[in-house]
Amino acid sequence: MRLALPSGTRRFGSLHIAEEARVLELDTRPGNGKETEGDRGGSSQSATRGARTMCFSGQSLDRVLTEMVIVVPCKNEELSVIRGVISAIPAPCLVILVSNCRGREDGDDQYKKQVEMVKAFGGFGRQILAIHQKDVAAAAAFRDSGMSELIDPTDGTIRHGKGEGLLLGVALAAALCPERRYIGFVDADNFNAGSVNEYCKAFAAGFAMSPHPELEDTMVRLRWASKPKIRNGRLDFVTEGRCSKVVNSWLNRLLAPSPESRNGSCKMHPEGEPNKSFVTTGNAGEHAMTMNLALKLRMAAGYAIEPFHFIDLLEMGQVLQRNGGNNPCMKTNGPGLDGTTRGSTANRPVRVFQVRTLSPHLHRSSDDEHIRRMWAAGLGSIFHGLAPYHSLLRADLGRVSEVRQHIRDYAATHGGIDDATGELPSPTIYPALEGIDMQKFRARLAQSSSLKSFGLAGMNNLLKLV
Numbered sequence: 001m002r003l004a005l006p007s008g009t010r011r012f013g014s015l016h017i018a019e020e021a022r023v024l025e026l027d028t029r030p031g032n033g034k035e036t037e038g039d040r041g042g043s044s045q046s047a048t049r050g051a052r053t054m055c056f057s058g059q060s061l062d063r064v065l066t067e068m069v070i071v072v073p074c075k076n077e078e079l080s081v082i083r084g085v086i087s088a089i090p091a092p093c094l095v096i097l098v099s100n101c102r103g104r105e106d107g108d109d110q111y112k113k114q115v116e117m118v119k120a121f122g123g124f125g126r127q128i129l130a131i132h133q134k135d136v137a138a139a140a141a142f143r144d145s146g147m148s149e150l151i152d153p154t155d156g157t158i159r160h161g162k163g164e165g166l167l168l169g170v171a172l173a174a175a176l177c178p179e180r181r182y183i184g185f186v187d188a189d190n191f192n193a194g195s196v197n198e199y200c201k202a203f204a205a206g207f208a209m210s211p212h213p214e215l216e217d218t219m220v221r222l223r224w225a226s227k228p229k230i231r232n233g234r235l236d237f238v239t240e241g242r243c244s245k246v247v248n249s250w251l252n253r254l255l256a257p258s259p260e261s262r263n264g265s266c267k268m269h270p271e272g273e274p275n276k277s278f279v280t281t282g283n284a285g286e287h288a289m290t291m292n293l294a295l296k297l298r299m300a301a302g303y304a305i306e307p308f309h310f311i312d313l314l315e316m317g318q319v320l321q322r323n324g325g326n327n328p329c330m331k332t333n334g335p336g337l338d339g340t341t342r343g344s345t346a347n348r349p350v351r352v353f354q355v356r357t358l359s360p361h362l363h364r365s366s367d368d369e370h371i372r373r374m375w376a377a378g379l380g381s382i383f384h385g386l387a388p389y390h391s392l393l394r395a396d397l398g399r400v401s402e403v404r405q406h407i408r409d410y411a412a413t414h415g416g417i418d419d420a421t422g423e424l425p426s427p428t429i430y431p432a433l434e435g436i437d438m439q440k441f442r443a444r445l446a447q448s449s450s451l452k453s454f455g456l457a458g459m460n461n462l463l464k465l466v
């Protein structure tokens with residue numbers, strides 16, 4: 001894979017966010033076919049027509065993919081669509097399907113069919129885990145291990161939501177395959193299987209770009225080449241989704257303020273203006289990170305999960321410091337993964353790569369109401385997440401008070417205010433998973449009825465061991 005490297009990186013405390021990198025070639029022969037030292041399973045850099053590019057050989061990507069888990073959150077997508085997504089995930093990756101498909105009440109056991117579909121892969125050497133989000137034992141595992149926030153009080157199971165599904169996926173990966181260093185997330189409603197293959201390789205290339213993999217954590221966020229839409233009978237290759245357009249523009253006000261906005265004359269983002277700027281992946285449904293980071297990040301509910309990453313990364317990077325550094329959302333309740341208590345392990349620097357893919361993204365199209373709720377939740381997580389820093393002034397950030405005020409104004413004029421509260425929605429923010437008691441989590445999970453493993457010989461033993 002060959003990528004055009006980011007042209008710059010902005011630094012916020014110990015958080016580094018790179019400008020967009022671009023996939024130029026899916027496959028490449030580094031050094032014009034002449035193998036160079038760096039290409040033997042590694043990478044090579046060169047400057048082509050002004051842009052610095054970097055090549056990653058198949059072996060170097062495979063080395064990362066072998067250490068990667070891919071979580072696929074799904075609901076009631078057609079089996080053939082989910083099968084296509086799993087088929088396209090590079091074989092070295094371990095796949096975790098987290099399903100929140102409808103229950104059995106209507107006589108149609110969708111989850112059973114999903115498991116049968118997944119089982120068919122096991123015979124071909126793929127390693128796959130599947131679990132249902134409403135699994136009673138999985139909920140008990142979270143409750144007993146110190147993460148009762150995830151539990152829906154109305155039925156005692158894990159709450160609905162994409163963010164909640166991803167959290168279950170991360171916890172499963174940490175509990176059952178702790179040797180894997182990376183975790184990525186790929187939506188199940190992807191009609192173009194081949195693009196999923198590129199997404200996973202782009203994750204791997206992003207991790208391989210980290211200059212100090214042993215010293216820092218990495219997050220890779222994808223921006224698709226386009227999202228084709230049918231308009232007036234023609235395919236329109238839209239380059240920025242309706243929700244991303246809104247959320248990116250406000251993240252840019254915060255993270256890449258223009259000189260005017262720093263002088264206090266920030267204007268509201270004109271609706272429909274395409275975003276060509278620094279943050280292009282505010283709502284990156286397809287994203288990946290080191291497991292270490294996945295366990296430290298506080299994640300937001302539902303579709304606010306991706307925009308909220310930026311707020312928590314700023315807090316981890318000590319740019320935003322709640323109560324002088326004591327984050328009240330960090331609980332200490334029992335030993336975590338490494339035997340320490342929640343919130344007590346030191347944060348490493350984090351580097352964020354934004355990568356633009358070659359493949360377009362084809363998925364189930366959503367109505368305007370869904371999009372409105374999605375950007376409102378994303379902006380709400382930023383608006384409320386920034387509340388403790390309302391008066392913060394820093395040279396590298398937009399004025400927080402102004403950004404918040406303008407976000408609110410935008411929401412008020414575009415239908416983003418919650419009728420019940422008179423405010424932007426305030427998505428639940430879950431504590432970091434690093435604080436859960438992993439032994440208890442694993443022990444309770446062993447009683448799960450929906451957890452299935454295929455192609456993982458030792459998995460059943462691992463669960464019985466605890």
Ligand code: GDD
Pocket residue numbers: 073074075076077098099100133160161162165166187188189241243244283284285286303306363364366370374
């Ligand atoms: N397990 C689980 N639980 N999966 C869920 C849930 C849930 O409660 N809700 C949604 N999903 C799955 C869907 O089945 C789908 O595979 C994926 O999450 C994305 O959900 P969509 O409903 O298709 O989201 P979208 O297309 O509107 O938005 C996507 O793109 C946005 C950026 O444009 C998502 O990836 C967003 O998170 C992203 O911000």
Ligand code: MG
Pocket residue numbers: 187189363364
């Ligand atoms: Mg979708």
